[in-house]
Amino acid sequence: MIGFDLDGDKVKRLADADSYVEDVPDERLADALATGRYRPTDDSDHMAGFDVAVIDVPTPLREGSPDLSYIEEAAATLAGHLHRDATVVLESTSYPGTTEELIVPILEKGSGLRAGRDFHVGYSPERIDPGNPTWHLENTPKVVSGIDGPSLHSVQGFYGRLVETTVAVSGTREAELTKLLENTFRHVNIALVNELAMFAADLDIDVWEAIDAASTKPFGYLRFTPGPGVGGHCLPIDPSYLSWKVRRSLGQPFRFVELANDVNEHMPDYVVRRLMLALNRMGRSINGSRVMLLGLAYKRNTGDAREAPGMVIARSLVSLGAEVLVADPHLSGESLPFRMVEVTADELAAADAVVLVTDHDAFNYDVVRTHARYILDTRNRLDGPTVERL
């Protein structure tokens, strides 16, 4: 198996068994390399003769519209190495129609072969949940699809050897929509509890207690919790692929997605406002205050700061004149424009306010509770007289 990536630095690290993916330990990578059957490379000639190719490249938004250039480039590279009976599977998240309308023509043009007749094509969404100790690639059911029966058969056969359960759907567009439905569902429900949290605070009602109580209902309710906003490469982006497609194809807005974007994108500002009100009660302003942020990654126990709401909060506080200190054991300070600190009694006591942005398990919450003068807890992790929850 070869792992092809354009990024030579990543390839070198992989070849040195130096994993840059938190969930994959170096030893596991070293074991795979030692078999001699896994080869990281940035040389596309090593693709020659492939039987199955899986495309897993980024699908970002560019000024609100899907940027499919990475998929196009990957498909064009693969096309030059495509042979009869090979299978190409797209895993990147994208709007329904991408596999058939974008990938297939590129593969056919570059290879001179016909999809379906000469080679197989399918779509199978990624369902990785970084940092999840229970659900991983092997035990998470994998949705699979093909552009026709033989393609589905080939794609299902391939994943059937890697995961415990495959779930076949009738076409690639259904599989593409499945992924967007999953993430839009999450996005919308998080927006619902975020908006509720803001109203509940104004009404002086404990939203966290209501969420806990609602979660005791054994049917018809699924627990989602408020927070400082959504981040990562999925939730802030994927639903917009769906709303973009609906608007382009049907000329209509996808109102749920647009409303959820609105609410979730507002959350970092709301956190800053709550902090401003708290400092105001202490007779202080954000300008000139020393604020310590606990956690910057968008997700607990991970070091992924892509699209992280903590970044927005930190930048906003800096622009308002605060001195911002960040503690995040999962992130190194080199790539961040903020001063990184350890969570010590002295640092906590020296801060006018502490904001718990990401509730990593690695934090010593007893120390935080004991030494911080004021804590704005956006995750409902702490209690006590100095703690104010979102």
Ligand SMILES: NC(=O)c1ccc[n+]([C@@H]2O[C@H](COP(=O)([O-])OP(=O)(O)OC[C@H]3O[C@@H](n4cnc5c(N)ncnc54)[C@H](O)[C@@H]3O)[C@@H](O)[C@H]2O)c1
């Ligand atoms: N990581 C996850 O947890 C996750 C979960 C679900 C869905 N996804 C989806 O999977 C896709 C990839 O996400 P990711 O997190 O792995 O992205 P990533 O940015 O971490 O990695 C993508 C890699 O693709 C490489 N690349 C770009 N263009 C290339 C090309 N033409 N040929 C070869 N390599 C190329 C980049 O150098 C990069 O290393 C996205 O569509 C994302 O939405 C990711």
